[in-house]
Amino acid sequence: xxxxxxxxxxxxxxxxxxxxxxxxxxxxxxxxxxxxxxxxxxxxxxxxxxxxxxxxxxxxxxxxxxxxxxxxxxxxxxxxxxxxxxxxx
Amino acid sequence: xxxxxxxxxxxxxxxxxxxxxxxxxxxxxxxxxxxxxxxxxxxxxxxxxxxxxxxxxxxxxxxxxxxxxxxxxxxxxxxxxxxxxxxxxxxxxxxxxxxxxxxxxxxxxxxxxxxxxxxxxxxxxxxxxxxxxxxxxxxxxxxxxxxxxxxxxxxxxxxxxxxxxxxxxxxxxxxxxxxxxxxxxxxxxxxxxxxxxxxx
Numbered sequence: 001x002x003x004x005x006x007x008x009x010x011x012x013x014x015x016x017x018x019x020x021x022x023x024x025x026x027x028x029x030x031x032x033x034x035x036x037x038x039x040x041x042x043x044x045x046x047x048x049x050x051x052x053x054x055x056x057x058x059x060x061x062x063x064x065x066x067x068x069x070x071x072x073x074x075x076x077x078x079x080x081x082x083x084x085x086x087x088x089x
Numbered sequence: 090x091x092x093x094x095x096x097x098x099x100x101x102x103x104x105x106x107x108x109x110x111x112x113x114x115x116x117x118x119x120x121x122x123x124x125x126x127x128x129x130x131x132x133x134x135x136x137x138x139x140x141x142x143x144x145x146x147x148x149x150x151x152x153x154x155x156x157x158x159x160x161x162x163x164x165x166x167x168x169x170x171x172x173x174x175x176x177x178x179x180x181x182x183x184x185x186x187x188x189x190x191x192x193x194x195x196x197x198x199x200x201x202x203x204x205x206x207x208x209x210x211x212x213x214x215x216x217x218x219x220x221x222x223x224x225x226x227x228x229x230x231x232x233x234x235x236x237x238x239x240x241x242x243x244x245x246x247x248x249x250x251x252x253x254x255x256x257x258x259x260x261x262x263x264x265x266x267x268x269x270x271x272x273x274x275x276x277x278x279x280x281x282x283x284x285x286x287x288x289x
Contacts, residue, residue, distance in 0.1 A: 003202075004284045007127045019139035027139070034125060035195045035240060036099050042198060042214070043103020044112050045207045049112045052208050053108070059208065063186045063187075063215035064177060065172050070188040070216075071223050073168020074242040075235040077160030078247015082236035085153045 093221070096195060100214070101218060126203055130280060133196070137277055147270075154267060158274040161242040163284075165191065181196050182289045183209055189282035190217040191245030192224070192252075197283050204287035221247050228255040237261065241268050246279055248272035 018024050046052050052059065106112050147154065169188030173181045183205065188198025194217030202210030224231070224244045231239035237260040244252035249272025256268045 003127060004130055004280060005131035008134040008137075008280060011131040011136075012093075012138035013134075013136035014131070014137025015140070017138075018135070025137045027132055030154055030158065031129070031136065034129045034132060035199075036096060038122060038125055038129060038199045039096050040099045040103040041125075042202055042207070042210060043100040043105075044107045045103075045122075045202065046100075046211055047104035047107025047149040048205045052211055059212050060215055062158060062176055063212045064219060065176060066184055066187050066212070067216045067219040067223065069168035069170075069172030071168070071220055071243050073164035073166070073233060074161050074245070074280040075164070075239050076168075077164025078090060078157075078231075078238040078242040079235045080164075081156050081160040081242070082238045084161070085156050086238070 091216075092231060097218070121191075122199075125205060126199055129196070129199070133280065139274065150267070150270075154270055155274075157238060157241060157267060157271050158278070160238075161191065161245060161275060162278070163217075163269065164242060165189075165245070179209075179212075182286050186286040187213045187216050189279065189286055190220075191279055192217050192220040193246035193276065193279045194218045194221065196279055200280060200283045201287060204284070220249060224252045225255055228252075228259045232259045237264060238267075241271050244268070244272070245270060246276040249276065256280055 015024060015027070165188050167184060169184050170181060173179060173184035176184065186201050186205065187197070190201075190213050194214050195215055198210045198214035201213040220243070224240050224247070231243055240252065240256045240260060241248050241264065244256065247254060248268040253265070253268055253272075257265055260268075262266040275282065
């Protein structure tokens with residue numbers, strides 16, 4: 001947790017200081033490359049983990065249930081925010 | 090969209106290569122991923138620090154615009170917490186970590202793998218991909234039944250990039266700035282919430 005916060009805050013500070021430099025424009029592309037590398041590594045750890053491979057259907061079902069809950073919850077949030085803040089004109 | 094497919098392709102390439110036993114042992118047991126992860130978070134930070142100014146948007150729309158990411162966060166956590174009751178084998182903090190991905194599947198799945206292992210990381214990957222897809226496919230239905238902010242809150246962290254086109258189409262171009270602002274705020278909150286819930 002500490003390292004994570006440290007990495008992000010250091011990044012924010014560096015980004016803020018270099019915001020006028022042209023290098024920061026390439027952050028997005030570099031980020032995609034790093035994400036691809038990490039997802040590839042995640043794929044490797046999934047493929048070499050028998051517990052995950054054998055339970056893939058159960059894992060998928062859990063994922064679906066959590067998505068349904070999170071998305072529906074946020075939809076009710078949207079309805080509330082719209083009613084409360086965007087229709088009083 | 091194209092990028093999402095590339096991400097998925099690389100993930101499944103990794104799965105297949107490992108299944109066929111084509112990956113050298115050393116790569117499996119190393120902690121490269123941890124260090125690359127810190128690099129990734131540093132880059133995310135740079136993007137936030139150098140990015141479009143959130144305060145300019147705040148000035149234009151006033152503070153009520155903050156209510157939308159708040160609604161997204163509260164609604165998601167509420168819904169996920171309810172669902173955690175019907176998945177007894179996963180703890181509440183497991184479920185909240187997955188929910189806190191807000192459709193940012195790449196970052197959240199990588200972080201969760203680091204904290205809670207590959208299995209929950211895979212749940213996070215699938216769950217957050219499904220969330221992004223649900224917006225891409227169901228946006229018109231969401232607008233019809235839950236109002237024009239619906240695809241924005243459902244889109245979570247993706248409302249500044251992948252789901253922006255469908256939001257523009259079904260909520261209208263008035264909502265583009267709101268969607269951008271919302272995406273930036275949620276994007277920023279993902280690593281914080283995920284590492285918070287995972288460390289509990």
